[in-house]
Amino acid sequence: MRISELADSTGVSVATIKYYVREGLLSPGRKLSERLADYDDQHVRRLRLLRVLRDVGAVPVGALKALVDATQDRTASVHDMFGKACDALRIETTVPTAGGDHTRDLADRILAQAGWTEVRADAPERDHLAGIIGVILDSGLPTDPEGAATYLPLVDAIAAYELDQIDDTQDREAMMEQMVLGQVVLGEFLLCLRRLAHEHHSALRFAERR
Amino acid sequence: MRISELADSTGVSVATIKYYVREGLLSPGRKLSERLADYDDQHVRRLRLLRVLRDVGAVPVGALKALVDATQDRTASVHDMFGKACDALRIETTVPTAGGDHTRDLADRILAQAGWTEVRADAPERDHLAGIIGVILDSGLPTDPEGAATYLPLVDAIAAYELDQIDDTQDREAMMEQMVLGQVVLGEFLLCLRRLAHEHHSALRFAERR
């Protein structure tokens, strides 16, 4: 398949495909000659994935690169690969590390309470969680101390269900694809449902009230 | 309080404050003279809120404007205001409306199944949900047909809990602030916990596996 066909069958412009190849998101086609390369179904598949991640999840190009690199590293276990995916997909929101050690401690306690014992001790996500806890604490959000207790079993159920869906008879790359799509698309799905649920419950409580 | 004090006590530069005033995110100070205006605690509060929304939630400035406008409209009910907040906070990810009526139908069915009867019939979020369902369907994500059934009670519980936390003895603006912070910060909290849970469950299943 030539580049123009790849463009047509994915709806991505030739210029953008070249850009993605430059950025290392997509491997160059198999060279047939100096001025001609061949692209295959893998390219179509990858390109479709990249577009979904960008269109639905607004994943930055740099994060996509990290994802690709994680997939490429054949020495890592599947779990390590998934860990890197989690790291890359945490859109880098600058949570000003307020609270310091205290919030970090609270974060660790939440992990323990949830029973998530297998999370890497140095996972960047831990710091992120601590940061968010800091923001929650000093933003005047009315959170009761048992707030986390309400969330944890629910989140655990969701994550367990999603991981359960992954078909582990496939190859590494396909599994990574499922993991990443799950993170991003189902994450968006989740937030969307939550907003709808908010609207419903807000109606029950506040409709007609000025 | 003069503008430089407002800047100091929020950590936001004077230039940025001026920019926010220009964009209508922040009301101009009460004019004391041609070249001097007075800012009060409301400004500090608003500015802190704006920064949290941008730093943690990466909410675009345009969306912040929509939020401010929704708060300002005193004729709307609290629920209408919250509805507008939901609309503004759905970061506009271009979900290519694949599937057409079919996915819209599936979306309606999910709402019915969840029992969220109070969602506006013309809520933009419904289309967004339909779009996401479209993406899920043709992205090869292994979703069993009962997938939604797993999510709905969990999401409903989370949303109900969050709305329950809102203190309705306060004024309109304070309630809006709580609602918006809840949407954004707790949304981030939720996704963060979910990533951690993914990592834990992935470890249980895939550690050491190449």
Next chain:
DNA sequence: CCTGGCTGGATAGCGACAGTATCTAGTCTA
């Protein structure tokens, strides 16, 4: 009273990001 720093308001500029366009020189293919 004057001088230096701060102010509101307007306008212009900047850096990151995600492409898009153009150019070159070569290569198919009809």
Next chain:
DNA sequence: TAGACTAGATACTGTCGCTATCCAGCCAGG
């Protein structure tokens, strides 16, 4: 063999969220 297409390099564009500069004018301290 002419016209369309291609890889690769480089330059440009538009949007976003600020920053910086400029212009008067006011105000407070010496």
